[in-house]
Amino acid sequence: MDLDSARKMISDVDRQIVDLLNARASLSLNVGAAKRHSLKEQGSDGEPEVYVPGQEKRVFEKVRGLNQGPLSDDSVCAIYREIMSASISLQSDVTVGYLGPAGTFSHQAAMNRFGDSLAYVPYGKIEDVILAVAKEEVTYGLVPIENSTYGAVVQTLDSFVDQPQVKLRAEVYLPVTQSLLSRYQLSAIRKVYSHPQAFGQSRRWLDEHLPNAARVEVSSTAKAAELASTENYTAAISSEVCATLYNLDVVAKDVTTARDNTTRFFVLGQSSDLPTGDDKTLLMFTVDHREPGALCSALNVFAKHKINQTAINSRPSRQRQWHYMFFVEIIGHAQDANVASALEEIKSYCLDLVVLGSYPRQSH
Numbered sequence: 001m002d003l004d005s006a007r008k009m010i011s012d013v014d015r016q017i018v019d020l021l022n023a024r025a026s027l028s029l030n031v032g033a034a035k036r037h038s039l040k041e042q043g044s045d046g047e048p049e050v051y052v053p054g055q056e057k058r059v060f061e062k063v064r065g066l067n068q069g070p071l072s073d074d075s076v077c078a079i080y081r082e083i084m085s086a087s088i089s090l091q092s093d094v095t096v097g098y099l100g101p102a103g104t105f106s107h108q109a110a111m112n113r114f115g116d117s118l119a120y121v122p123y124g125k126i127e128d129v130i131l132a133v134a135k136e137e138v139t140y141g142l143v144p145i146e147n148s149t150y151g152a153v154v155q156t157l158d159s160f161v162d163q164p165q166v167k168l169r170a171e172v173y174l175p176v177t178q179s180l181l182s183r184y185q186l187s188a189i190r191k192v193y194s195h196p197q198a199f200g201q202s203r204r205w206l207d208e209h210l211p212n213a214a215r216v217e218v219s220s221t222a223k224a225a226e227l228a229s230t231e232n233y234t235a236a237i238s239s240e241v242c243a244t245l246y247n248l249d250v251v252a253k254d255v256t257t258a259r260d261n262t263t264r265f266f267v268l269g270q271s272s273d274l275p276t277g278d279d280k281t282l283l284m285f286t287v288d289h290r291e292p293g294a295l296c297s298a299l300n301v302f303a304k305h306k307i308n309q310t311a312i313n314s315r316p317s318r319q320r321q322w323h324y325m326f327f328v329e330i331i332g333h334a335q336d337a338n339v340a341s342a343l344e345e346i347k348s349y350c351l352d353l354v355v356l357g358s359y360p361r362q363s364h
């Protein structure tokens, strides 16, 4: 086939693609209308949930299965990410809050999950993102919950204690590579800015290569890059995206201690999604520590109902001295029969129990 004929045929296919995209978009408007109608029938005049992670997971699985190439599955999914992003924005003006400024890993995770068609709102602190969701200032919020190298993000856990009404809607995994960014050579760097999590993930590299540089903690890795772009003899542990955004050089690429360094985020909203058959649930509770074995009795309830626990974290309760808030993640949806009965039973061992939400399990 010659060049002109190939381009002519591409142009014909483009016409069909645009028609099909718009046919799909019209159906998405029908979906939006149907959601509103069913809410009204239930007696609510609230706004329906536009972002439905369970349905998106089904769409991605479906298109992967349909794909015969030559496009890779990842390319097809990236295109579908944008199709569904546009579909969400047609149904409603959705805003997503994240820990800013632009270029943070939270920003990248939010863009990966929601695509280009939505409005993103940066906040200075994780607490402020969660508060913005609680006050319905934004439709959804995205916050980091744990890093595979450095562990739990305690600001997020503590903010759940302060805003227990927000609901988890989805989980997102993002591979994270930290780099040293600066306008200076390694030997000239006197001070390094970063977020405590990023310092934790690259401590060994810094001990070895910049043992005498002061380490100054700031609210995000993007903020660190912003500071390194203005202050003399400084550097930032940050992402390569920030090198471009803040006009810095990548002095050392990938200074992260562990390979496969990954951060997990939660998407927060006003409600959780319906069960998909492959979900996880995060609970938060305190137990009366004067009762011998109280925590053990509570956790045993899950074993009894054959429910797998995937994570446990604790934080000081900040209400009763030497009491702890436990965060337990289990396999299953709060509406699954076995989980619902376990939750009923566990209440008798807990001083307070909050189901923070259920969300479709994502591979990572």
Ligand SMILES: O=C(O)C(=O)C[C@]1(C(=O)O)C=C[C@@H](O)C=C1
Binding pocket: 028, 031, 032, 050, 051, 052, 053, 055, 056, 059, 083, 084, 087, 088, 091
């Ligand atoms: O099925 C829905 O609930 C939709 O809103 C449609 C749709 C899609 O375009 O496929 C769009 C957004 C949701 O997050 C999931 C799917």
